[in-house]
Ligand SMILES: Nc1ncnc2c1ncn2[C@@H]1O[C@H](COP(=O)(O)OP(=O)(O)OP(=O)(O)O)[C@@H](O)[C@H]1O
């Protein structure tokens with residue numbers, strides 16, 4: 001793998017006395033899509049949320065080891081968490097647009113810094129909605145509440161909202177699990193488009209989805225990364241018995 | 253098995269009876285207010301009641317029954333109380349639900365609930381001996397018993413209601429909204445102001461309304477601390493007399509069955525209608541907010 005965007009070294013995470021992530025060593029290449037798969041409760045979301053320091057919100061989480069975003073040590077206490085979150089955007093399992101207008105949802109991240117003029121914000125909102133393939137559907141009703149959109153539209157809006165602040169990495173935690181197949185296909189197309197500009201890490205329970213979008217796939221089990229490699233290899237010639245059983249649908 | 257169904261049915265009936273009794277009492281009160289209030293309007297026109305600000309039932313030969321000054325006093329004191337209590341209450345609720353560590357919350361919450369248990373006569377007393385001198389000192393007035401004093405005390409009395417309802421509203425905001433804001437790089441203050449509070453606006457409005465209902469009906473405190481002057485107030489530094497205070501003062505000495513007697517019922521009916529409207533509004537908004545909640 002040529003260009004490493006994120007490197008995770010000897011990473012362990014505990015919730016209280018519970019050892020949730022064990023000795024994670026993995027690297028995510030730039031401008032590729034990496035899928036995290038594995039049975040429920042194996043720690044996929046926990047690993048993903050370590051990458052933008054979301055665990056800062058849970059007082060009993062204890063993180064050890066190193067996570068590097070290029071040269072930036074994400075876990076270092078002196079690294080500014082706000083800066084991290086602007087470099088590492090996140091899209092959640094359930095679409096969670098704010099109860100504001102479509103326009104304000106995308107503008108939210110831009111307004112936080114207070115450095116953008118209104119005209120600047122307007123052009124950026126439009127361009128992000130276009131990049132997320134939701135512009136055509138919403139351009140005439142940008143002032144409508146985002147909560148009135150369909151689930152699939154809401155999720156594309158959340159992606160637009162995430163890319164508005166120009167992150168380098170986008171994390172997605174089962175972004176399609178609440179969506180119908182057509183909306184899912186749209187999001188997958190969108191991800192393939194976005195990987196030209198961003199590094200993408202996606203958690204998914206959908207084996208077909210992983211095979212359709214991911215360049216690399218990591219299989220996790222009980223808090224460990226069991227196997228990591230090109231998606232094709234993980235699904236067709238897995239080296240580990242556990243991986244084979246999982247991708248062939250024998251458990252999980 | 254048989255025994256159980258007997259007791260089941262017994263308790264069922266008992267509770268139904270209790271609930272029925274409550275409704276009956278409420279209807280009885282409302283009926284009595286309306287009935288006696290209507291008797292008042294046999295001798296005084298609705299127009300002179302609502303349109304005049306002069307309440308002087310004992311003037312010989314030319315008694316007047318105008319609610320204007322009292323109504324305005326009640327609204328003035330209540331609005332002042334809300335201006336003080338709403339920001340403070342919502343701020344406290346936000347602190348308790350979003351910022352305070354568990355241990356701090358465990359101390360502050362019972363303290364606030366205890367505040368609701370202080371008898372209103374004690375609050376009024378504090379108004380006279382503590383707040384009044386402070387007000388007259390700060391603003392250079394000869395007397396600190398005025399509308400402002402009443403507003404301050406009522407604000408304190410409305411706080412427990414406002415805080416607990418607002419805290420519940422803030423807590424009900426889905427965590428995913430907050431996470432969405434944090435993930436975009438918002439800090440906790442920005443998240444609270446731009447996402448969390450706007451997401452529960454209707455709950456905060458309900459908290460305000462319920463606090464308002466509590467404030468408008470309060471009697472003893474305002475009776476003691478607002479100076480008891482039955483005249484149109486021109487501002488917060490004027491002494492006032494609210495509707496509740498008037499009823500409380502005059503009910504004891506009014507001859508039974510006179511126009512004045514029925515007039516006090518009419519005042520009660522007006523108060524009842526005001527609080528009813530506020531409660532219905534609060535209920536309606538709260539219901540809308542519960543539906544939005546998820
Ligand atoms: N805040 C928390 N406090 C304590 N334990 C937690 C917390 N979050 C997650 N866990 C535990 O960590 C383990 C991993 O959870 P995680 O959500 O990462 O699993 P997952 O692989 O994403 O599962 P799923 O596929 O169901 O989403 C679980 O056992 C879970 O109970």
Ligand SMILES: [Mg+2]
Nearest residue numbers: 044045046173
């Ligand atoms: Mg998960």
